[in-house]
Amino acid sequence: MHELALAESIAQAVRRTMEELPGRTPVQVRLRLGVLAAVDLAALQFGFAVAARESGWDGLVLEAVCVPAELLCVECGARTETRVAHGDCPVCGSSRTMLHGSDELEMESLEVVDGNTEHASRNDGDSPEATGAA
Amino acid sequence: MPQGTTEIPLKQQVLHENQRIAERLRNRYRDANLLCVNMISAPGSGKTSLLEKTLEILGDEASPLRVAVLTGDVQTDNDARRLARYGYPVKQITTGGCCHLDGSMIERHLADWDLSILDILFIENVGNLVCPASYDLGEHDKIVLLSVTEGEDKPLKYPSIFHKASLFLMTKVDLLGLVPFDALVAEQNAARIHDGIEVIRCSAVSYHGMEDWIRWLKKRLHAVRANNCRETVTH
Numbered sequence: 001m002h003e004l005a006l007a008e009s010i011a012q013a014v015r016r017t018m019e020e021l022p023g024r025t026p027v028q029v030r031l032r033l034g035v036l037a038a039v040d041l042a043a044l045q046f047g048f049a050v051a052a053r054e055s056g057w058d059g060l061v062l063e064a065v066c067v068p069a070e071l072l073c074v075e076c077g078a079r080t081e082t083r084v085a086h087g088d089c090p091v092c093g094s095s096r097t098m099l100h101g102s103d104e105l106e107m108e109s110l111e112v113v114d115g116n117t118e119h120a121s122r123n124d125g126d127s128p129e130a131t132g133a134a
Numbered sequence: 135m136p137q138g139t140t141e142i143p144l145k146q147q148v149l150h151e152n153q154r155i156a157e158r159l160r161n162r163y164r165d166a167n168l169l170c171v172n173m174i175s176a177p178g179s180g181k182t183s184l185l186e187k188t189l190e191i192l193g194d195e196a197s198p199l200r201v202a203v204l205t206g207d208v209q210t211d212n213d214a215r216r217l218a219r220y221g222y223p224v225k226q227i228t229t230g231g232c233c234h235l236d237g238s239m240i241e242r243h244l245a246d247w248d249l250s251i252l253d254i255l256f257i258e259n260v261g262n263l264v265c266p267a268s269y270d271l272g273e274h275d276k277i278v279l280l281s282v283t284e285g286e287d288k289p290l291k292y293p294s295i296f297h298k299a300s301l302f303l304m305t306k307v308d309l310l311g312l313v314p315f316d317a318l319v320a321e322q323n324a325a326r327i328h329d330g331i332e333v334i335r336c337s338a339v340s341y342h343g344m345e346d347w348i349r350w351l352k353k354r355l356h357a358v359r360a361n362n363c364r365e366t367v368t369h
């Protein structure tokens with residue numbers, strides 16, 4: 001279960017970034033996740049929610065974009081995209097396939113909103129800070 | 135995007151801190167001109183047993199290689215005590231619950247070691263087929279061990295480590311025939327994830343394949359040193 005350690009690294013990066021952004025609240029971290037990253041996304045999101053809450057960011061969520069891998073069929077030569085690390089060829093059904101994919105685990109971006117309240121993400125516009133600036 | 139919302143690019147590896155330490159370790163291994171291998175498997179696949187036999191064989195050679203072992207465990211120092219009997223430097227890394235070794239643990243435990251007197255540094259990772267795959271320890275090779283009692287489908291269930299490993303050691307092959315395990319299917323499954331992965335079938339009980347394993351290590355050591363040498367010339 002190294003997902004908890006990964007979640008903490010992500011939370012740390014968010015904290016560092018937010019130090020430079022007074023008056024803003026983070027609402028979403030976007031992650032790029034390779035098929036071979038060996039990460040359980042649900043466990044990572046759970047761990048991250050805990051870390052985010054501890055930092056006072058109740059509405060901060062973690063989203064992941066799955067980077068697909070290529071499945072090459074040895075039997076029929078078809079090249080297809082896959083989001084799981086193993087599987088049979090969707091064209092001919094053969095199990096003689098080879099996988100070309102990445103193990104990337106990258107924080108792509110952080111979405112922040114104006115305002116310091118923890119409700120800023122959910123009640124956009126309700127709080128005076130969120131409607132006022134920018 | 136709603137008003138007042140900004141998207142800030144981060145473009146940063148989640149494990150960038152570990153990556154930085156791994157880079158430092160890689161430099162140390164290169165300066166010491168040694169080969170470092172990171173041995174990864176599920177609990178009980180035979181990492182320590184294989185290392186015991188490896189140390190025994192290396193120690194009996196006419197001009198023995200100088201090797202050392204760092205061995206990771208969640209709780210005990212049993213493995214280090216088993217390995218220390220062969221007279222080589224061995225250090226236990228007790229992770230206290232952590233399911234993998236990371237770069238900082240390796241760095242801490244190597245702090246007072248003179249690596250320049252070594253030819254090969256073995257790292258026995260914590261028994262776990264998932265998490266250790268994510269952590270670069272600066273090693274030259276990840277080696278995955280899978281024993282014949284674990285099922286042929288494991289390369290497909292744990293693709294990340296089979297993808298990253300340069301060698302697949304199929305362990306406990308003395309038990310082939312006693313357990314329904316199709317070695318060929320296991321090798322084919324590994325090849326589906328990692329085309330061209332090297333495989334050695336071995337046993338710490340019958341010594342089957344041990345010669346191939348030792349030969350593989352020496353081949354890698356030579357390749358790493360030849361590469362270090364080339365880099366020194368071109369720089």
Ligand SMILES: Nc1nc2c(ncn2[C@@H]2O[C@H](COP(=O)(O)OP(=O)(O)OP(=O)(O)O)[C@@H](O)[C@H]2O)c(=O)[nH]1
Nearest residue numbers: 176177178179180181182183261305306337338339
């Ligand atoms: N039959 C057979 N048994 C083996 C072989 N290698 C190891 N074993 C047995 O498998 C069990 C586990 O071996 P270890 O070497 O402790 O495995 P390990 O991977 O180091 O285990 P952890 O460090 O706890 O993850 C022991 O009971 C060994 O005697 C082998 O080649 N053949």
Ligand SMILES: [Mg+2]
Nearest residue numbers: 181182213258
């Ligand atoms: Mg062991």
Ligand SMILES: [Zn+2]
Nearest residue numbers: 073076089092
């Ligand atoms: Zn096909």
